[in-house]
Amino acid sequence: MRREIPLAITFLTALIIIISFFIPHAPFGSMQDVSLKWYAIIAGFTMLLGVDSLIHMHYVKIKRKKEGWGYSLVLIIGFTLLVLSGTIAGIRFGSAFNLKSSFIYLYNYMILPLQSTMFALLSFFIASAAYRAFRARNLDATLLLITAVLVMLGRVPIGYQMWHSFPAVAEWIMAIPQMAAKRGIIIGIALGGIAVSLRIMLGIERSYLS
């Protein structure tokens, strides 16, 4: 039963969604509406799973004084700060997302700079990678390299200064050959996705239950 019930749930919910696509009237239409809303609510809970395992892991690290436990403490303090400020804002303003709340203050001056700088770091690594790894080793690699250079120059104003037709060339690459290849890939992915979805629905593919 531990396997049969979930398989039946998957099959039935998928069936409701598919039938209501073709027959959006009662009772299927409203069954779909309810299912979609429930899905959103359940999906909302999944966040809690990740948060818990993260906090638990670092809590254990601090308790056992493992190497680098000080950083785990920083993590827990950051976590507590946001949770506390969010709770206080909730009580004071009725929502944590009031612009005057300390929760939003911490978002603006902690989460925002931390996250955006974390991703800005990548710019340096991609520049260094371009220098070290981007080699015209064979015909295919050369083609890739030339396209990259054309697009990089064609999509910035300086390319236009160098040669007025540069932007048009870059746009042509994007809209014709690049687009054709992406379309081939999209069609392939769509076909593959439909096949996998059918296998899941019919219970042939069950790895998600393990």
Next chain:
Amino acid sequence: MHNFWTIFGIWMAAFLTLAIFSFLYKDNPFYKFAEHLYVGTSAGYMLIYTYFLTIKPMLIDPITQQNQWILLIPAFFGIIMLTRWFPKIAWLSRWSIAFTVGIGTGLGITGSIQGLLVPQIKGTLIALHGWNGATLNNFLIVVGVIATLTYFYFSKEHRGFVGKTAKLGITYIMIAFGASFGYTVMARISLLIGRMYFLFHTWIPLIK
């Protein structure tokens, strides 16, 4: 005129920005501090928004204010998702997963056909008559789509005509990857510009 807390916030943000950038020199305690703070604060943020943007408006308010008791069912499914924490009853979480997977596949099948396959194939059925630039472009598109698809078609050995078409497919794919690489460079640099702008405009007003 900025008040104290705004100025304090900007200095804190600048410190954290520099702490992360210090990784470029080498890994160091400042970077590790900032990295852990990032993960911790993000997790705290997630917990708060899950409550204020999901649980409260979609469950607590409708149940307590409008007596929508039926919502106890998704609440139950949501809570049993958390049984993963207790190995003995962890199998219960499969019910919720099965439900979300069912919805996902149902939407996926219909969406892929209606929203991807049909319009994308329709977009490839384009005019190939007359001697002009548009026809040439259309020809390149049709050939490119077929060649790329052939490359990903592994049920037949890539030999002879099929092999040549697949090879042409690789050429198209290389152009696409090159373009994507160029665009990725563009994206990453833009993010750096954003941080530089913060450091030298908001923090130290060097950029007016």
Next chain:
Amino acid sequence: MNIFERFEKIDRRFIFLLVALAVLIPLVLKVTMKIPVSSPVVSAFNAVDTLPRGTNILISVDYDPASMPELQPMYKSFLYQCFEKGIKPVMIVQWPLGLPLSINTMQEVANQYNKDAKAEGKDTVVYGRDYVNIGYRPGGVALVVGIGKEIRDYFESDYEGTPLDSLPMMKDIHNYDNFALLVALEAGSMGDIYVQYANARFGLKIILGMTAVSAPDAYPYLQAHQIIGLLGGLQGAAEYETLMKRPAYATMGMTAQSWVHVLIVLFILIGNIGYFISRKKKRS
């Protein structure tokens, strides 16, 4: 050891420094360049610009601080254009970490517009009457399909908890039928979901504003007329600013962007010359 071989052994921190300088110097010197405009951006601009006053549009703010520098300038331009043209935007957020960005920026642009409008003796914009932010709810694809029927099934209130029905602008807005188009600002896959469901199933017209990383993947949609306009990365944002005749952050940033691109192309060139020289040496 020749010069190229020496280049190959260069400390990567030196490269980092060059990149940082290539960004910083143009920003400080405040050099701007003429921005060439591409046709997908022009179609996006025209689609919004020709809407009659009082039309509602939906703006989906689906990014977080990680991709803010690329998408925020687009968001600002679209909002300002709406206010200027009397178009009424409803903001929706699919990325929870982006909700504060969507609110902060909305306030900032509204304040800026009201200041400009007062100076010119025009009407100002008011929250709830001229623009609304309904905030974030989970669900992704299910939400996109669900609000095709009724927004209130998911959003009973706006981002701060004010009931939708108490906001005058929202009284007659129930689903996609009430929006002339959707401007989706995307850092991930939500754009694809909107195209596959909101457009294919409900016929909603879509303009995509995307990070440069994901913009190339949207070209097949553009060619198949599944979207009516496309803005890619900071360049897309700068092009939009150019069309709006309001050059701002993106336009300024594109000069720095230009110089870094030139620098990276030089890196690639030098790297490859060194590679060919050393390959030749090995062969001989």
